[in-house]
Amino acid sequence: MEARIKKTFICRNVEDYLIDTTLTENHLPQVGDVAVFEVMSIGKHQTIQDAREKLTKIMPGDYIMAAFGHRYATEQFEGYVPKECRRDFHILGAGGTVGIVESVHAKFSGGPTKLQIVGYVTNCRNEIINTKALEAERMLAFTGRAAAATKVILSIGSSMDSGKTTTAAHLVHGLARQGKKVVFVKLTGTVYTKDRDLSYDLGAINVLDFSEYGFPSTYLCEEEELLNLYESLVAHALDADPDYVIMEIADGLYQRETQMLLRNQRFMATIHDVIFSACDSLSAVCGVETLKKWDIVPFGLCGMFTTSPLLIKEVKDNCQVPVYSLNTLYTEATEYLVQKAADLTWDNTIWIFNTPNKYGHVA
Template sequence: MEKRIKKSYICRDVNKYHIDQDLVHFHIPTVGDIAVFEVVSIGKHKTIQGFDKRNAAIYPGDQIMAAFGTRYATGQFEGYVEMNPFHEYQILGAGGTVGIIHSMHQRFTSVGPTQLKMIGYAVDARGEILNTKKARQPEMMPYTGAAQSLTKIILSIGSSMDSGKTTTAAHIVRGLKKNGFRTGFIKLTGTVYTKDCDLNYDNGADVVADFSAMGFPSTYLCELEELLNLHETLLMQINAKELDYVVIEIADGLFQRETEMLLTQSRFMSGIDAVVFSAGDSLSAVQGVKTLQEMNILPAALSGLFTASPLLIKEVKSKLNLPIYTIDQLATGELLQLIKEPLGSIA
């Protein structure tokens, strides 16, 4: 009996294909190339997010369909698409990103990554390898800046991967909806997995979208122009002109490559109406604001994990004269009083 192939979320639109096993020996994979793998051993990832968003358990011997991609995650894995064909790969992200791991957080060294063996590439009737990014390329729009002028945009950024910026974004969305505003959410950068979009949708967002909608298994190592095109495309995709606000989240911390690239790019920042900066503790809050000031950005407000501690809030208030909001305050819409005017620089 033919084995059932468990299709990961990034491959959700793949229906007609056949598997070419010969290409494994000589084709050098590129980001977005789709392949079928056999699970060799289970490590960090015990499930993959399926085409239907359900987290499907995987076991040694299972076959999965996934796409090649990169990953930058300080709390998890650093992984790449190598310039050589290999027979064994690792799961980089549960949404279906596969590559070669270069480093991992120490907490995973005892279990390691989930190991995969390459079976073959998914190809079309002409024998061409299916690619998630290439499939969506005709829909990508060139950046003009027009889309970001259609609505007010609030940018949620953080000091690190786990600083609380997604929770901050979701509670901003909740506060906006509570006050009667049509609100969208975009996860602009990161590694494919729907958790962040789902959380914002559950908090009331009228529409959500992320980079995977345009076939990106991840955005790590994308060029600036590609990110700007993606920004424009996603805003148009969610019909930004029909929304009062769009909350946009950028993954990881201020020093991450794509985050820093966007924050220092005037074409991107000129369309942002307010920045909310999340931090994990008082030191990262204070130093993060100083880093943003060096980028000519003054946050409208601070939030994040540190706001769970009254003592940490007190420490930050002693160093900074900026509004600080807990998630409960964001959820009531208190931020609205600060974002009625466009973002100003500190120059």
Template sequence: MENRIKKGMCCAHIQPAQIIHPQALPLDFQFTAGDVGIFEVLELGKHTQIQSAGRNLTLAPGDKIMGVFGARYATNQFEGYVPDSIQEEYHILGGGGVIGTLVSSHSKYESEGPTRLKMVGMAADESGTIINTIQQNLPRIRPFTGKAAQKTKVILSLGSSMDSGKTTTAAYLCNGLAREGKKVAYIKLTGTAYPKDKNLAYDLGAITAIDFSKYGYPSTYLRSELELMNLYESLLEDVLSYEPEYVVVEIADGLYQRETKMLLRSAVFLNTVYQVIFSAGDSLSAAQGVQTLNRWGIMPSALSGLFTASPLLIREVKEYLYENQELLFLPILTLEDLALGKWKSLVDGFSLMQA
């Protein structure tokens, strides 16, 4: 048991040649996103498990785990960052084995807090260089050209916020297209590494489902626009081998989140997109979300999300659309509608960019 190290999914295939003890690191040592470390669990908090390559691994105090340093932006969970220097304590920020230092948390987690860790050491190769999952995968990243998107139809699944229903919308959209006999792939372009979202899309009919963690990213928070565009091109190229007619691309969090806003304000990125489907948690966020997208010159082809579980919220959104005549055509699709393929029958000839 003492030698068993539980690996998070981000470093599942990492086999370090040596472990560099914290005391052997320079006093001015600075961590970088993607650095791999070994940690001892001091106290359990929100994360009582980490996701390995195959399954969830239950944690107990005293366990040794392998994780990857990364930042996290999750409005309903944690905000955390890669530390600037060596710390006495570290935290699990994400269930895929993303490690950092917590800065803020949603009030529902304040009482239990994060799972607390002590560093055992940094994972290194034969030369003593610390292993970094992002740097390790850089040779496989393709530069953005936009050509990959020309070979398929990219559908963006966006949401008003975290937990607005965009992942479920994306998965049921995959289901509906698959039931129509269309080949559809799924990509999660931004977020924090965890397999639940891509697994759901695959289970509901996507011929393949991948995310940014394939290229060693523990998260995409605070990454540059160029990195995201190159990652986008690489992931698209990967799924094109399956010859999908559609690729559903999910972008994490809400419209105002840094990376989401960055991509949606990029004309280069939007020129690769066929359609947008927007999910919202309630009627007000649906209305305000459409307004925000319109200000950015984007017209979603449909509304969906958590609010569609409530007939009353659907009615409120329909009233809003009726009061804004230019939006009367905008359909509201429930999960059943998506699964029945109604989205596809509504978008022929639809223009993504607002006139």
């Protein structure tokens, strides 16, 4: 194929490939399978993020290389890898996730950008290249030991666009200003580097996400696979010898993978602390109550509701968890974390998985 192929970010490590046009008739795509597609019409996605993280304009007739994956995004698309062979697909995410849209947020009246598959990308042995398979040997089994070597702070929220990423980035900024080394990790979501780039801009010494291990997205991953991904990312983060790992989990508390992780005792036993972002006062107060039912008490509340003094007052009148605005996130919130670390004798060798105290670790 002589036409220029625009390679998406998830396919950045795909090299020395061939394109097999015959496999489109009988191969059932799997998550991570790489293919070349022709852009048929432009909808929501007018650009893709390329292998250099650059936003690249796409037009009908262009060819892109992308990978199959699912997507769960309440403010954008719900989409899946199809269970039958077909030729027509949709862009689910600008970082290179492709599948079939199931539902669309009403604000995207133009629908998704439509693609037609040209062929699967194969290696010299005529095997379809799969982004997850490319990185499979680097994946670690979950033990919790990686997290024991640092302090993992979770940034979670009531929903997509509740403020989790901004909260995480301002915690990074505040800790960096206090001379702490911080790595930002996005554990779940759909591949696109905007969230991790913000934390890098605000002082993180390294930024990582699930795409490091070939995941176009984490939607519908099995629980053990998520735990292994967590172990692998935190172990990777340790290369920078961080004082803290600020970790974002995508979407809201009721999203499948988010709930799966937060209710997993083994996972929460490795967590140093939690901050919760919410859109409004009701989601803030009810979110805290939900977390308490799961034996999780966040050290602070932040998010979109903190842009309104009235919403802040409503939360403070109905909840005892401290509220942090963006201005106090990188001052008071980070001072709390640093002081807490100074007050605790952190034992990296003792972990209780069956009867944890606050999050299962022993200080």
